Every structure is written in structure tokens, then in C-alpha cells.
Amino acid sequence: MNTLLDRAEQLDCPKYSKPKFEKAVREIRTLTVLPPEEFEPQIQKLCWEAGVVLVLVPSIKKAHVSGVARWLNPHKALIELSLYGKTNDRFWFNFFHEAAHILLHDKENIFLDEWDSGESLKSEQESEADQWSREFLIPSEYEGKLAELKSKIDVIDFAERIGIHSAIVVGRLQHDHLIDPSWMNGLKVGLHFQGIE
Known part of the structure; x- marks a missing residue:
């Protein structure tokens, strides 16, 4: 390092x-x-x-x-x-x-x-x-919409609308206790960069 x-x-x-x-x-x-x-x-x-x-x-x-x-x-x-x-x-x-x-x-x-x-x-x-x-x-004007996201399709559509990856929306929903930490983790992507483990 x-x-x-x-x-x-x-x-x-x-x-x-x-x-x-x-x-x-x-x-x-x-x-x-x-x-x-x-x-x-x-x-x-x-x-x-x-x-x-x-x-x-x-x-x-x-x-x-x-x-x-x-x-x-x-x-x-x-x-x-x-x-x-x-x-x-x-x-x-x-x-x-x-x-x-x-x-x-x-x-x-x-x-x-x-x-x-x-x-x-x-x-x-x-x-x-x-x-x-x-x-x-996720700008504050969209904050009220987060509680309405109940399915993966909802999350993907919302993420596309605001121009970010759906995993970021999932992370926010989990952090704000709007969904269980075990939900929708399939939308997250594991990262691997060349030469970095």
C-alpha cells in the first residue's frame, strides 16, 4: 500500500x-x-x-x-x-x-x-x-418514493429514472430499514478490479 x-x-x-x-x-x-x-x-x-x-x-x-x-x-x-x-x-x-x-x-x-x-x-x-x-x-425530492419500492422491478425502474445503478437504491433501502438487509441483494454486483484482490 x-x-x-x-x-x-x-x-x-x-x-x-x-x-x-x-x-x-x-x-x-x-x-x-x-x-x-x-x-x-x-x-x-x-x-x-x-x-x-x-x-x-x-x-x-x-x-x-x-x-x-x-x-x-x-x-x-x-x-x-x-x-x-x-x-x-x-x-x-x-x-x-x-x-x-x-x-x-x-x-x-x-x-x-x-x-x-x-x-x-x-x-x-x-x-x-x-x-x-x-x-x-438519491436527491431528497425522491426520498418519499423510496418507501413505495416493494419489488425488484420497482427498484430497477426507479434507479433507471434517476440515472443510477439499482444496487445503490437497494443499499439505501436496507440502510434506512425500508427493506430487510437480506432482500434484493441479487441486484448488487461484486466488484473485481484488475490486480486488486
Whole structure:
């Protein structure tokens, strides 16, 4: 992992641009419907062009770390995502959560995020990044519709209407206790990136 971090620090990329990164994350949201071999090079490129290095790392046994956001220098940010959980709903929520730290929070902090660390233990900035990611993936104007989704067909239609992968909708329904955690997991996709276990 240190080798990846060393490479990220040495990687030459354009200076960070908040407007470019905001545009990039909007475009990246549309990529959630693609398989990993298609979206991975595109998100790497879109982040890089905005001055954000995206590094994907294997999950560490018995560690529930899902991601890290930090600044490598005043002009270059880093998002490091672990494949902990390895399903696309978690991956995308984590990506946008880390993107929120880069967009919203100061450059001095390092944000190390654990999956399901417990709402009561979260800092204000972590809660803000969670809320931003939730809202960015499923805008609040659609929140009332979530409780109406009772079947896989409903979920797929709703996801298509708002332009995201159906797994993200399932993850949200499970997180909000609108469906049982064992329901509709067949809509989730296990992620495998080349060279990362």
C-alpha cells in the first residue's frame, strides 16, 4: 500500500480545480450503471483531470476501512478506496463520501473512514459527507418514493429514472430499514478490479 501511496504522491497531475472536480463527480454519477472494467479507467481519468488522484487498494483483513481522503499538497488531493465489502452499492457510496470531504472540508485533515462505524461516533464532518453522498446519489425530492419500492422491478425502474445503478437504491433501502438487509441483494454486483484482490 505504501508503494501505491508513494506513486500517488509522485504522480504529476493538473492542479486541483474545485469546479472541474464538481463537474467530474456529476459525470461519475452517470458511470454507476457500468461494469468495473468500463467505469474504473473513466473515474481515474476524470479525477486526475481535476487534480484528484484516485487509488484503489485491496481490503485489509479484519480492518473495516472503506476509504481515505486527504491532500498530498495544497494543489493535489487523494482519494484512496479499499474494496472492503466489494459490492458496487458500498463502493459508490464510499467514493462520493470521500469526494465530499475533498469538496467540503479543509485541506489539513486526513479523513479515514470505516464502514458502519456507528452514527453516534461520527464527527460532524463525517456526518456531513454521509449526507452529501446520500443526497447526491438519491436527491431528497425522491426520498418519499423510496418507501413505495416493494419489488425488484420497482427498484430497477426507479434507479433507471434517476440515472443510477439499482444496487445503490437497494443499499439505501436496507440502510434506512425500508427493506430487510437480506432482500434484493441479487441486484448488487461484486466488484473485481484488475490486480486488486
